[in-house]
Amino acid sequence: MAHIGVLALQGDYEKHARSLTRAGAQVSEVRTAAELAAVDGLVIPGGESTTMLKLLDREAMFEPLREFGARKPIFGTCAGAILMAAKVENPEQPSLGLVDITVRRNGYGRQLDSRVARIDCEAFGELEAVFIRAPIIHSAGPGVRVLASYDGDPVLVEEGRHLLATFHPELSVDDRVHAYFLRKVAG
Ligand code: GLN
Numbered sequence: 570m571a572h573i574g575v576l577a578l579q580g581d582y583e584k585h586a587r588s589l590t591r592a593g594a595q596v597s598e599v600r601t602a603a604e605l606a607a608v609d610g611l612v613i614p615g616g617e618s619t620t621m622l623k624l625l626d627r628e629a630m631f632e633p634l635r636e637f638g639a640r641k642p643i644f645g646t647c648a649g650a651i652l653m654a655a656k657v658e659n660p661e662q663p664s665l666g667l668v669d670i671t672v673r674r675n676g677y678g679r680q681l682d683s684r685v686a687r688i689d690c691e692a693f694g695e696l697e698a699v700f701i702r703a704p705i706i707h708s709a710g711p712g713v714r715v716l717a718s719y720d721g722d723p724v725l726v727e728e729g730r731h732l733l734a735t736f737h738p739e740l741s742v743d744d745r746v747h748a749y750f751l752r753k754v755a756g
Contacts, residue, residue: 570593571610573597573611574598574608575597575598575612576600576611576614578624579617579621579624581615582614585747591747600628605630605633605634609754610643610751611634611637611644612649612750613643613644613646614648616649618662619662621648622662622663634665635667638731642754644747646733647701647702647704647734650735651664651704653665653668653731654670654733655668656670657671658671659673668731669728670710670713670723670726671709677705682701683700683702685700688718688724696717698717698737698741699740701737707722712728713726714726714727723735732749
C-alpha cells in the first residue's frame with residue numbers, strides 16, 4: 570500500500586486525506602521534513618498560496634519540498650498547483666518550479682469566486698470540477714500533458730511524476746483523480 574503524505578500546514582488537507590484513504594492509500598499528515606521523508610508521494614492541498622509560502626518559510630519546508638519533488642510524485646491542487654508551477658503571475662510570487670507551467674492566480678476574476686463545472690477527460694470520462702478562486706494555467710511547456718480542460722484552459726495536467734489540478738477533486742464524491750495519483754506513485 571502506498572504511503573501518501575498530505576501537506577497539513579494550511580488549507581483543506583483533511584478532505585484530501587479522506588479521498589486518499591478511500592482510494593486505498595495509507596495517509597499521514599506532513600508538517601516536518603522528517604514526516605516528508607517517510608512518504609512515497611505528497612498532496613499539496615488548496616488553500617491560500619501566499620499563506621502557505623509564509624508557513625513553508627517559517628517551518629523551513631520550502632527546500633525539503635523542492636528536493637522531495639525532484640525524486641517523488643506530488644499532486645498539487647489549486648493553491649498547491651500554484652506552489653508547484655514554474656512561474657506565478659497576479660502577482661508574481663516564489664514557487665517550487667516543479668512543473669513547467671505559468672499560472673495566473675485568481676484567473677477567473679473576483680466576480681466568479683467559485684463554480685461547479687462538468688469537464689470531459691480522456692482518461693476518466695466526465696468529472697465534476699469544483700473551482701474556488703482558481704488559477705488559470707495559461708502556458709505549459711512541451712513536457713506537460715493536458716488531461717482535462719475547461720473553457721479552453723487546461724485544468725488537470727501532468728508532467729512526469731507530478732499531477733496538478735486547478736480545481737478541488739477532494740470536494741467531489743469521486744476518488745478517480747486521487748486513484749490516478751496513486752497509480753502514478755506506484756509507477
Ligand atoms: N486563490 C488561491 C491562491 O491564490 C487559491 C485558491 C484555492 O486553493 N482554492 O492561492
